[in-house]
Amino acid sequence: MGTSLNIVENNLHEVAVQGRPYLFHIPSTSLFEPGDLVGDIIGTLRGGEHTLHSLCDSLAGRYPAEDVSGALGELQTLQLVAGGEAVAEHSPPLELENFPLTTVVLNVNTACNLACTYCYKEDLDVPSAGKKMSFETARDALEMLLAESPDQPRYNIVFFGGEPLSNLPLLKQVVTYAEERFRDLDARIDFSLTTNATLLTERTVDYLNEHNIGIAVSMDGPAAYHDRNRITVGGKGTYATVARKVEMLLSRYTARPVGARVTLTRGITDIDSIWDHLFNTLGFAEVGFAPVTSGDIASYNLEPEELVEVFANMKKLGEKYLDAALQDRSIGFSNLHQLLTDIHEGTKKALPCGAGVGMVAIDHEGDVNLCHRFTGSELPRFGDVSSGLDKDGLNHFLNQRMEQKEHGCNSCRIRNLCAGGCYHESYARYGDPVKPTWHYCDLMRDWVDFGISVYTRILADNPGFFNRYLSPRSAQS
Numbered sequence: 001m002g003t004s005l006n007i008v009e010n011n012l013h014e015v016a017v018q019g020r021p022y023l024f025h026i027p028s029t030s031l032f033e034p035g036d037l038v039g040d041i042i043g044t045l046r047g048g049e050h051t052l053h054s055l056c057d058s059l060a061g062r063y064p065a066e067d068v069s070g071a072l073g074e075l076q077t078l079q080l081v082a083g084g085e086a087v088a089e090h091s092p093p094l095e096l097e098n099f100p101l102t103t104v105v106l107n108v109n110t111a112c113n114l115a116c117t118y119c120y121k122e123d124l125d126v127p128s129a130g131k132k133m134s135f136e137t138a139r140d141a142l143e144m145l146l147a148e149s150p151d152q153p154r155y156n157i158v159f160f161g162g163e164p165l166s167n168l169p170l171l172k173q174v175v176t177y178a179e180e181r182f183r184d185l186d187a188r189i190d191f192s193l194t195t196n197a198t199l200l201t202e203r204t205v206d207y208l209n210e211h212n213i214g215i216a217v218s219m220d221g222p223a224a225y226h227d228r229n230r231i232t233v234g235g236k237g238t239y240a241t242v243a244r245k246v247e248m249l250l251s252r253y254t255a256r257p258v259g260a261r262v263t264l265t266r267g268i269t270d271i272d273s274i275w276d277h278l279f280n281t282l283g284f285a286e287v288g289f290a291p292v293t294s295g296d297i298a299s300y301n302l303e304p305e306e307l308v309e310v311f312a313n314m315k316k317l318g319e320k321y322l323d324a325a326l327q328d329r330s331i332g333f334s335n336l337h338q339l340l341t342d343i344h345e346g347t348k349k350a351l352p353c354g355a356g357v358g359m360v361a362i363d364h365e366g367d368v369n370l371c372h373r374f375t376g377s378e379l380p381r382f383g384d385v386s387s388g389l390d391k392d393g394l395n396h397f398l399n400q401r402m403e404q405k406e407h408g409c410n411s412c413r414i415r416n417l418c419a420g421g422c423y424h425e426s427y428a429r430y431g432d433p434v435k436p437t438w439h440y441c442d443l444m445r446d447w448v449d450f451g452i453s454v455y456t457r458i459l460a461d462n463p464g465f466f467n468r469y470l471s472p473r474s475a476q477s
């Protein structure tokens, strides 16, 4: 009597792409074509109880016993087949002593010159009441970054607001300081910002270009969509100004590809025409969509049936992406680009994002927040730029999330890609950032399946696409 064998369903997801079966190895987020023997082993084990001996007997007419036993050994190494009890993936408690912090987000001004209706950042102020970060606070934030995480080859500074260009003098001071400081350390420093574009001038664009500062523009599509929510303090739509500024920006700025970030709120699901306008008409290199499912103002959240439509429309645009990729072109659809990058690189996330681990946000007073979306919120801070990170607090927070996720996400096939979802979405929806975002899991799983099928089709017919279009992008981000 040998040990009985069983499939570890928790680690295995099968996807058929154009009639061909693929196995998605959940623990490592990797994909492979099983081949006949592996397919038959899995089919046989699913069909009834087997030991190694009886499995070899069942497959004896088709494969020699040593081939069956070799393939079974590989499946066991991958934890796709186990003897006896199923193996459960378990995340050990985190105990981070040295945080791999490489990114600080600086909230350089709490004010924004616009009054977008869906934006309710807790610390957002009208222009006259903006609280600006001082240079001393920004400098201490960079010194904290270096003290917490010395000897890294590369660091990132992200300028955020409000509108980051509304405190251009500080931004320039920080760039001058950081360029020299990091040069002396022989480390690379990378700057980036997200802007509403309205304050861009030719001089500012030339400055951003000269210092290789990455730019993303918040823009919601053609005027009919953009002007619904992205308005001035006086209530006027900003499309005409933003489109003019974007044209100027894209004609002068050559340092890096410029992306558009689209916020999809209630009533707006038309992904294709928004992408078409931003990519083809205005000429952005990439367009990324953020569907609002748990915004700070609930009335802007997409209705459940609209969210279903958004994902269906993302898949339609994804088909266009696929057609272009097979002709070796990219249509700059960031959401799919990112998913394919994760699948290609076998990304395995224990946590949903770098917030509180590789990245923190510093508010205008110098306090440490999980990320830019938490500045001004009720969530307790995690230290400050003078005393450093509150590591106990961060460890406690991250472990609470790991524990909740462990209970609710451990049988989910995309657990190592989603890892429970955005802390801020949970905070806005449930008032509890450690609770996973369990309100649209089926849509997310379906989206990942779609990504897997696009990935395999590109892999089969134009494998060079990944090195040409995905790898340079990851090196930049």
Ligand code: SF4
Pocket (backbone or CB within 6 Å): 408, 409, 412, 413, 414, 415, 416, 418, 419, 420, 421, 436, 437, 438, 440, 441, 442, 444, 445
């Ligand atoms: S939040 Fe939902 S989709 Fe994400 S890992 Fe958990 S169960 Fe899966």
Ligand code: SF4
Pocket (backbone or CB within 6 Å): 352, 353, 354, 355, 370, 371, 372, 373, 421, 422, 423, 424, 425
């Ligand atoms: S918590 Fe959410 S908003 Fe903040 S960095 Fe993570 S994914 Fe982004």
